Amino acid sequence: MLGASDGQELSVEYAAAFPFAGGRFLPGARVSYWSDKLAYYGTFVGEVSRGVLGYRPDAFVTSALRLGYIRSIGENWPFYGVVDYRFLPSEVRDSPLVDEGVDGSTSLALAFTREL
Numbered sequence: 001m002l003g004a005s006d007g008q009e010l011s012v013e014y015a016a017a018f019p020f021a022g023g024r025f026l027p028g029a030r031v032s033y034w035s036d037k038l039a040y041y042g043t044f045v046g047e048v049s050r051g052v053l054g055y056r057p058d059a060f061v062t063s064a065l066r067l068g069y070i071r072s073i074g075e076n077w078p079f080y081g082v083v084d085y086r087f088l089p090s091e092v093r094d095s096p097l098v099d100e101g102v103d104g105s106t107s108l109a110l111a112f113t114r115e116l
Contacts, residue, residue: 006037007034007036007037007038008035008037008038009032009034009035009038011030011031011032011033012031012032013028013029013030015027015029015068016028020069021071022071024069024070024071025067026066026067026068026070027065027067027068028065028066028067029063029066031061031062031063032063033059033060033061034059034060034062036056036057036058052096055094055096057092057095058091059091060091060092061089062086062087062089063086063087064085064086064087066083066085067082068080068082069082076114077113077114078112078115079110079112080110080112080113081110082109083107083108084107084108085104085105085106086104086105086106088103
């Protein structure tokens with residue numbers, strides 16, 4: 001997306017929707033392959049010249065779990081919330097960009113949208 005590397009990510013995801021509390025509960029799971037040229041957890045030459053430990057992870061497979069919820073708030077205002085937990089493989093945990101003892105990463109997203 002930013003042109004920082006020539007890497008690729010390939011993902012397969014499964015999700016289901018269940019009625020819950022006036023909305024839909026959306027659990028899901030994802031498995032992703034990251035090529036060795038995807039620089040997200042690696043360091044660049046410019047960073048190494050500034051004293052950051054050089055690191056280039058090999059290609060790896062990672063997995064994630066997702067819990068989402070969507071519900072209309074008013075006639076045209078859907079609310080969406082999602083929590084993701086990504087399990088980090090050893091190729092990522094070994095990176096100097098990841099704190100020691102960290103086994104995963106969590107993200108939270110909340111959104112309101114206007115349907116026309």
